[in-house]
Amino acid sequence: MCSLYWNGKDRNKTKIVDILNLYSLNVRGLQGAQKTKKVFNWLQKFDKGIILLQETHTSQLDEKSWLNQWKSPIFFSHGSTNSRGVSIILPKALKENCSLHYKDSEGRILIGKFYIKTAKISKNPQLRNFYFNARKVFYSPKGC
Secondary structure (H helix, E strand, O other), X not given: OOOEEEOOOOOOOOEOOOOOOEEEEEOOOOOOHHHHHHHHHHHHHHOOOEEEEEOOOOOHHHHHHHHHHHOOOEEEEOOEOOXXXXXXXXXXXXXXXXXXXXXXXXXXXXXXXXXXOOEEEOOOHHHXXXXXXXXXXXXXXXXX
């Protein structure tokens, strides 16, 4: 578990332990309202991590409904209503610190950009190494 906290006045209130957790799921299509509701209810237990969805089979018409249900930032790259489509669902803690960097027109590639402001890292060297290695992977001075 990564002990990571916001630095500042609200440090004791906003622990961002799960921010660096990534969850990936092939949902095999979320066109039906009933299936979308079931999947979203199940995904609620991961709401503090970053959720990567593949094969969403969504269109632009689904965006408003998803945003209303999830109440946190979601990035979309739509394919067709019967194939492709990817989404990134971010935790509420990253709401102010995220943006869409790139999406393709085929529903296969989606790159979101997020950052965690000044953070205090645990004294545990393994956790500190994890954080700095993750930073190297996700931070690209040329691309972002």
